Amino acid sequence: MGGHQVADKGPSGRGNRKGLPAKNLMAERRRRKKLNDRLYMLRSVVPKITKMDRASILGDAIEYLKELLQRINELHSELEGPADGGSMGIPPQQQSGALLSPQSFAPCVKEECPASSISPLPLLPGPPTDLQPAKVEVRTRDGKGINIHMFCARTPGLLLSTMRALDDLGLDVQQAVISCFNGFVLDVFRAEQCSDAEIAPEEIKAVLLQTAGCHEAL
Amino acid sequence: MGGHQVADKGPSGRGNRKGLPAKNLMAERRRRKKLNDRLYMLRSVVPKITKMDRASILGDAIEYLKELLQRINELHSELEGPADGGSMGIPPQQQSGALLSPQSFAPCVKEECPASSISPLPLLPGPPTDLQPAKVEVRTRDGKGINIHMFCARTPGLLLSTMRALDDLGLDVQQAVISCFNGFVLDVFRAEQCSDAEIAPEEIKAVLLQTAGCHEAL
DNA sequence: CAACACACGTGAGCC
DNA sequence: TGGCTCACGTGTGTT
Numbered sequence: 001m002g003g004h005q006v007a008d009k010g011p012s013g014r015g016n017r018k019g020l021p022a023k024n025l026m027a028e029r030r031r032r033k034k035l036n037d038r039l040y041m042l043r044s045v046v047p048k049i050t051k052m053d054r055a056s057i058l059g060d061a062i063e064y065l066k067e068l069l070q071r072i073n074e075l076h077s078e079l080e081g082p083a084d085g086g087s088m089g090i091p092p093q094q095q096s097g098a099l100l101s102p103q104s105f106a107p108c109v110k111e112e113c114p115a116s117s118i119s120p121l122p123l124l125p126g127p128p129t130d131l132q133p134a135k136v137e138v139r140t141r142d143g144k145g146i147n148i149h150m151f152c153a154r155t156p157g158l159l160l161s162t163m164r165a166l167d168d169l170g171l172d173v174q175q176a177v178i179s180c181f182n183g184f185v186l187d188v189f190r191a192e193q194c195s196d197a198e199i200a201p202e203e204i205k206a207v208l209l210q211t212a213g214c215h216e217a218l
Numbered sequence: 219m220g221g222h223q224v225a226d227k228g229p230s231g232r233g234n235r236k237g238l239p240a241k242n243l244m245a246e247r248r249r250r251k252k253l254n255d256r257l258y259m260l261r262s263v264v265p266k267i268t269k270m271d272r273a274s275i276l277g278d279a280i281e282y283l284k285e286l287l288q289r290i291n292e293l294h295s296e297l298e299g300p301a302d303g304g305s306m307g308i309p310p311q312q313q314s315g316a317l318l319s320p321q322s323f324a325p326c327v328k329e330e331c332p333a334s335s336i337s338p339l340p341l342l343p344g345p346p347t348d349l350q351p352a353k354v355e356v357r358t359r360d361g362k363g364i365n366i367h368m369f370c371a372r373t374p375g376l377l378l379s380t381m382r383a384l385d386d387l388g389l390d391v392q393q394a395v396i397s398c399f400n401g402f403v404l405d406v407f408r409a410e411q412c413s414d415a416e417i418a419p420e421e422i423k424a425v426l427l428q429t430a431g432c433h434e435a436l
Numbered sequence: 437c438a439a440c441a442c443a444c445g446t447g448a449g450c451c
Numbered sequence: 452t453g454g455c456t457c458a459c460g461t462g463t464g465t466t
Contacts (some may be wrong), residue, residue, distance in 0.1 A: 180391065
């Protein structure tokens with residue numbers, strides 16, 4: 001994945017000939033972090049994550065969004081009721097003062113793929129095919145922050161068990177999204193370990209996998 | 219908006235001490251363009267665009283997606299709701315021909331304002347300011363399904379405590395989104411009680427409020 | 437060592 | 452006047 005590098009920080013006036021360095025630098029960092037967080041959030045919303053890279057995240061999100069729109073239309077016409085719920089049925093039309101009309105609906109997300117090999121995508125299309133191998137990724141980010149992505153089938157009690165496991169590991173989950181609809185998705189964007197003992201990412205992964213597996217076996 | 223600049227390119231042999239610059243440069247440019255295109259596509263799909271900057275685009279997309287998912291859930295339960303036959307044992311797993319693969323949801327997309335004051339008393343989870351009144355709503359839907367919305371400040375351990383509380387109440391959380399970024403937001407769209415004992419919504423609410431308040435008091 | 441993906445710091449243009 | 456966003460080129464890690 002992404003390369004990491006810890007830019008050493010001269011907190012105070014570092015060798016800058018010009019006077020505009022340190023102030024804007026941090027602003028840019030914050031901006032980047034915000035954008036990344038949003039991207040992670042978006043990924044956590046989209047079920048069919050084919051790959052983890054940013055472009056794919058966006059692409060999957062777009063496709064998913066279109067799917068949802070289509071599905072809403074289906075359900076809507078299936079209900080055929082005049083009593084439209086009324087709250088907010090928003091056809092994908094621009095209505096705000098946003099400029100730039102794309103005009104052509106259904107922008108294709110496909111891009112030039114050199115070889116025309118399209119992966120059949122055996123990932124979960126819809127029905128909760130239970131055969132889900134409980135995938136877990138753990139990364140440490142910038143030394144302190146811990147990043148976890150967990151993904152498996154939902155089972156009763158898994159929610160509690162997972163939280164308990166994280167707590168037992170001494171992890172303080174600070175930024176996270178946990179969502180279970182058909183599957184179970186846990187995304188910890190930031191967690192710090194309270195305990196002084198350093199925990200290896202592999203250990204966390206192992207524990208979580210075991211937690212998921214435990215319920216899987218039921 | 220973003221500044222544009224057309225970096226003039228010394229087309230061929232630029233003063234490169236090393237031999238590997240120009241090739242990767244173009245690759246990076248293509249990557250960036252692809253990402254931007256995807257972003258534009260995403261924006262073109264989302265109707266309500268508040269602002270044009272990248273972060274807002276992502277944020278709006280997330281919120282929109284959330285809305286769509288919510289709406290699908292509504293329509294879905296509205297279809298099979300009236301004919302609520304014997305959903306006694308455990309039919310919670312989706313099996314109907316309806317695909318509906320969502321398994322993820324979205325958190326609140328608000329952001330932190332650094333210091334001081336913008337509107338001092340909004341409702342959204344913005345600043346890490348602690349003074350959050352811990353709001354909880356509980357509703358029962360069609361007898362069985364339970365719907366919970368909880369919202370308070372994030373505190374260490376709150377996640378585990380809340381899960382434990384729900385478990386102690388005998389609730390099997392089937393569709394939910396828990397997200398803690400700045401604040402703590404729990405959204406249970408569907409939960410069923412395993413225990414035969416009927417639990418009053420007010421009881422659930424009280425327990426959750428107590429759980430949140432407990433941590434708040436720390 | 438290719439190619440790829442990411443984060444970083446920096447200069448520039450708009451509020 | 453400064454803050455904010457953006458695109459760029461580059462270094463570095465991952466496949």
